Amino acid sequence: MVHVYPRIILRLFLPAALLLALITSVTAFQLLGPVAGIKSGYILIGLLFAVVLYLAVGAREFETGWDAEGIGSDWKSDAGGRSEFAWFGSAVSPYKLVLVFVCVLVAAVAAADAVPGIDASAVRTGAIVVGLPVGYSALILQLRRGVPTREFLAQAVALYALDPLTKYLSTAFYFGRGDIPKHVHYIDLVATTGTWRSIPELSFYHYFPGLQTLGGSISLLTGFPAYDSLMLTGIVTYAIVICVSYLLARLLFSAQPIALCVALGTSMLAPIHRYSVYFYPQAFAVALVLILVFLSVRYIDADSTGYVEYLLLSAPLVVALWFTHHLTVVLFVPILLCLVAIPILAERVFGVGDMIRPRIPVLAIWVLGSVQYWLAQGVFVSSLLDSVANVFSQGEIAESEAGATIEALGTEIPEPSVGEAVLSLASAGGIYNILLVCALAFGVVCIVRAPARYRRAGGFVAVGLLGSVLMLRIPIDIHGLTRIQLPLSVFVAFLVGGGIYAVVSARNVPVKRIAPGLFVFVLLATAGPAVVSDDLYDLHSGPDLWETRTLPEPQKEFTATEMESFRQSAAYAERYDVTVETDWPSSIGLSRYGTDSEQFAVDDGRIRTEEELLLYRQRWTDHSVRLIPEQASLVTLLVSEEWLGETVRTENKVYTTGEVGLLADHSDGSQFERANP
Incomplete structure (x- = not known):
């Protein structure tokens, strides 16, 4: 009976999702007006793309073979299993070409910023909208033919780093939504005094100085200014997160290529790019928790010696988390509960065993220790209650910004337009969200088609499925929604990775049939960085999916x-x-x-x-x-x-x-x- 459920889900998922999306759009049109109705239609468009993609790649079961056979005629493999591309008669490792390509693009942006008269933002825009499609196309084609893990991860990290590195190089001071200058100031204080106690006691971060202490230490040891230390630490941290997503998936899947696809999916998602540069304490804490979750899975079956090793590795992370960020605990508690509860329910209710769940004790020590610290210091609890009340009181129909009043001096406030609402679907935000819906829906179908392949990771996949709803834009602005998206990103990447694996592992399917799949994922990998490149004002100057009225872009850098x-x-x-x-x-x-x-x-x-x-x-x-x-x-x-x-x-x-x-x-x-x- 258990085996019947995947077939039922497979038959009903896409039709039911299409129907629900259509009802949602019609409801938004009736209750919120034509502008909101048209904008919410991106979900319907994304699902239609998913149907086309599913039919294009093939409605039969995908092949699961993954070996060195089937490498194309223009590829060859050396004795070590290294794939090489024959180019003008000489064998050149494709991963070296990608790395050199990324380095050239980064150097071009740096040079443009240094030379007067050259617009560095225009060069950076070209690096994203042209360089990323080329780089990701090369990487996914390598994945289809087989590529060693180290070479793959090196390229995935390099392509991810192209966006944050060029943003760092092309802006004198990126402040984003305003937290960066505050933390730069605190890092300055720590670096000059040598102690976190220099952070003012009236500041919340006097009690949570983890990121500031790290940044101050790096600044002190390297001589980098506080701003540079913060930016570079964020970029390196999320490069590590991409590698951790691979290691975590490698523990959960018997097929190594699926883990590579999960890492690739992680590198594509917008929150990963946004918070690698907008690096504030929550972004740092989320990375630490993900490493802690990985260790809790890595040592789940460890013997006594391995358990001691697990404790030695986990203890510094737990201590750092106690003093780094407060809200991260609240955001991860439901995720951790799902990772534990879903495998138990699956086994007891549906008879599905073998699902992996992380070790609980160390994670529980982090959560309970955090709560004890809040109570002992008398911090955060009242702020948390106020924030919860604010979330429920501030939900409003999306305008230029959540709940913003618009004033004009010497000009007119533009009115909402149906025509601009249609155009907004082709904006960076519109394209990213359409492709994200497509990738998630396609990933769900591919995972359901091969449940045995993903059973061990059932809890992680389920968290990704539940969390994917919160990754999507709705016509109602929810205060603090973007804070929730970052902790969910790696789990959502399991769905994206499942779709990528289905495309690249279809060995007996001609390349022209999987071309739509390659196109979707390459474009998603480009749109993710593009949608968070808020320093590129021209790229976001048109009608945006986020806003009802088309206004000039808010300034994000000096x-x-x-x-x-x-x-x-x-x-x-x-x-x-x-x-x-x-x-x-x-x-x-x-x-x-x-x-x-x-x-x-x-x-x-x-x-x-x-x-x-x-x-x-x-x-x-x-x-x-x-x-x-x-x-x-x-x-x-x-x-x-x-x-x-x-x-x-x-x-x-x-x-x-x-x-x-x-x-x-x-x-x-x-x-x-x-x-x-």
Whole structure:
């Protein structure tokens, strides 16, 4: 009877999913309007692509053979099993070609950033939208013909690193959503004083200084600035996560190529790329937990000596996790419960045994020790309850940003458009989410077709299946949803990897039949980095799947010129002991140089301040300006060049660097007003 379930699921999954997606789109259209209805249609499109892909690759059982036979005529294998590509009569290892190719692209971006007059962001855009498809195509074709593990992982890590490395090289200071400068400041404090106790006691991270201590130690040992230490640590950390995903999958699957496919799937997912550079304590803690889960599986059947080794390796991770991040515990508890409960239920209810579940004691010590630490220090519990309440109170229909109020100075606020909603499906975000739906649905079908192959990893696959729902965009903004996606990414990669394996292992299927599968996964590997490349404003300038109105892109980085302007402006404010109000990114820039500032308000077409001076920036006109007047409150401001030029001309300009200026209100001015002069 148990063997009947996969057949039923296989027959009903895609039709049921298509029907559910159609109902969802129609419901969104009726309740939320045509714009939301059209945008939610990406799920339906992705599922239709999955049906086409399934039919194209083949509706019969995939071949499972994986050996050196069947290597194409343009490939040959040496005595060590190394695949080589015959190119112009000479044997060249394909993995070396890919590595050299990635190095050339990284060097090109670095050179473009160093040479005046060359747009580094344009070179970086080309590296992503052209370089990644070429690199991943070569890698997947190698996977189809057979490739040694070390060579494969070296290429997968190199292709993953292309995005974060070029982002690091082409931006003077990437601040993302605002946490980076704060942690850079704390790392500076640790590096200069030699102790985490230098982090202010009023800061939450006085109690959770793990990442800051690591970054400060690296900065102290290498001499790197705090910012560089943080960026490079994040990039290396998630390169390790890709390797850990392979090692974990290797323990769960008898076929090594499936593990390689899981690692490849991990390197494609957007959260992996996003948090490798937007590297804050949760991103570090998630990596530590994934290593801990791997060790809990690696030593599940260890003898007494192996168990001692397991404890010695796990203990430093557990201690580090206690003092690194708090919310990570809450996010991983349901995941760990599923990893333990699903194999037990499968065995007792369905009679399916052999599912692997991780060792519990060390993981339990981490969770219980964290809770004990919170209670002993009197931290986090009240913040957690407030955050939960905030999640349920802040859900709103998606606009430019979750719950954001939009104000405009000298320009009009664009209205939602059905035409732009259609175009948004072809944006970077639209393409990524369509392909992600396709890859996940195709992966589920391929896994169900061969349940015996994936039985041992049943708990991990089930977590990926349940978690895949949270990886998808819906018309309702849920506060903090992106925080949940990162811990789920490696588990979701099991589904993506299952689909990749089905494509590359179809030995008796002609290449032209699996071409749609290659296209989907290569494009997904490109769209993942593209959708999180928020420093590439031109790439995201059109209608985006995330927004109802098409607004200028929010600024996510500062140029070297802007950073120097902030330094000079901070020195001016300190010299004359004046306080300023400005926008949220500018507050971040000033804080890098020890100057605090407040954020202004916009009322009736004018800027109103409580403080003495208003700090403006010329790049206001290029981006939507973000204001955060209070916690969990967002204002998106649009400023025209004409309005800013008139304001600077008519108000009392007291200081300027060219990029940044300071204004005091003027009796003849009309754009800017001090509320309490």
